[in-house]
Amino acid sequence: DTGVSQDPRHKITKRGQNVTFRCDPISEHNRLYWYRQTLGQGPEFLTYFQNEAQLEKSRLLSDRFSAERPKGSFSTLEIQRTEQGDSAMYLCASSNGVHTEAFFGQGTRLTVV
Amino acid sequence: AQSVTQLDSQVPVFEEAPVELRCNYSSSVSVYLFWYVQYPNQGLQLLLKYLSGSTLVKGINGFEAEFNKSQTSFHLRKPSVHISDTAEYFCAVSVYNQGGKLIFGQGTELSVKP
Numbered sequence: 001d002t003g004v005s006q007d008p009r010h011k012i013t014k015r016g017q018n019v020t021f022r023c024d025p026i027s028e029h030n031r032l033y034w035y036r037q038t039l040g041q042g043p044e045f046l047t048y049f050q051n052e053a054q055l056e057k058s059r060l061l062s063d064r065f066s067a068e069r070p071k072g073s074f075s076t077l078e079i080q081r082t083e084q085g086d087s088a089m090y091l092c093a094s095s096n097g098v099h100t101e102a103f104f105g106q107g108t109r110l111t112v113v
Numbered sequence: 114a115q116s117v118t119q120l121d122s123q124v125p126v127f128e129e130a131p132v133e134l135r136c137n138y139s140s141s142v143s144v145y146l147f148w149y150v151q152y153p154n155q156g157l158q159l160l161l162k163y164l165s166g167s168t169l170v171k172g173i174n175g176f177e178a179e180f181n182k183s184q185t186s187f188h189l190r191k192p193s194v195h196i197s198d199t200a201e202y203f204c205a206v207s208v209y210n211q212g213g214k215l216i217f218g219q220g221t222e223l224s225v226k227p
Contacts, residue, residue, distance in 0.1 A: 004156070031213060042117075042203050042217030043157070056212055091156060098213040099145045099164060104156035 004105035006092050012111045013082055020078045021108045025094030032075050033102060034067055035091040036060065043091055049075060082112045115140040117204050119218035127226050128196055134189040134221045136204030144206040146187040147215065148178055151201045160202075163187065174198065199225045 005024040013019050025032050030051050035043035046065070047057045051072035061067075064082075069075040079086055089109050093102040120135040138144060145164050149157040161172025168180040178189045187204060201222050205215040 033214060035215075040220070042205075042220050043215070045214045045216065048212055048214055050212070056214065093157075095213060099207050099209075100213075101159045101162065102213070102215065104149075104158070106154070106156045109154075 004092055004094050004103050006090075006105035006108050008108055009106065010109050010111075012113060015084060015112055016081055018078065018080045019082060019110065020076055021090055021092075021110075023075045023077070023092030023094075023105060025074070025092070026096075026103055027073075029094035029096045029103070030072070031095045031097070031102075032069055033093040033095075034075070034077055035093065037089040037091055037107070038087075046077075079110075082110075084112045086110060087112045115142075115144065115206055115208055115216050117206055117216055117218035119202075119204055119221045121221050122219065123222045123224065125224045125226060126194055129193045131192050132190065132194050132198075132223065134202050134204075134223065136187045136189065136218060138185050138187065138204075138206050140185075140206065140208065143209045145209070146178075146180060147205040147207065148172065148176070148187070148189050149203045149205060149217075150174075151203065151220075153200075157203065160189070194223070194225045196225050196227060198223060 007022045033048040034046040037043040049069040064080045067077045089107045091107045093104045095102045116139045147162045148160040163180045171177045204218040
């Protein structure tokens with residue numbers, strides 16, 4: 001296993017377009033987390049899944065954001081009608097239990113122009 | 114609500130000198146504590162964690178941290194830094210019974226100069 005994989009690594013989109021990111025966690029990990037990181041800041045929690053169930057969503061996750069983990073394996077994060085304020089690094093992490101080490105992917109850098 | 118404060122946004126230090134990166138947290142319930150490192154354009158890598166037991170924890174790359182409950186601190190230390198330690202360091206907490214999500218500090222940029 002090569003770790004947590006995110007695709008694409010970079011995405012440039014025009015304001016108002018929809019974008020979708022994918023995260024493939026470490027295969028035996030049942031927990032998957034999404035974070036957003038803006039320049040000069042620490043990552044901020046967006047949402048997490050235990051298997052296919054989405055158990056918590058941050059208030060940061062507006063109605064334009066949706067995440068899925070349909071079979072408890074990979075996850076997608078979709079942003080509809082992107083805004084310039086959505087420009088950030090989107091990080092995915094997975095773990096095999098609560099309070100165990102979370103392994104992070106390299107992130108998807110979104111730029112909205 | 115929980116919060117994490119990293120007291121220094123930037124720490125410049127010369128190679129082979131000791132370094133301490135400071136972290137304070139605020140929480141009314143029990144937390145678990147972590148330090149992560151982020152190299153440019155990379156994801157985060159766990160340096161060390163405190164879940165319970167000895168308050169002095171050792172991590173990778175020669176780093177260690179001490180949990181101080183009374184001062185609600187979890188400072189990261191290394192006795193002798195290398196150029197390769199240049200990176201962004203994040204302190205984070207995870208609250209008991211809240212699913213394992215991490216609350217991060219703002220980060221400290223460690224710059225090691227020759």
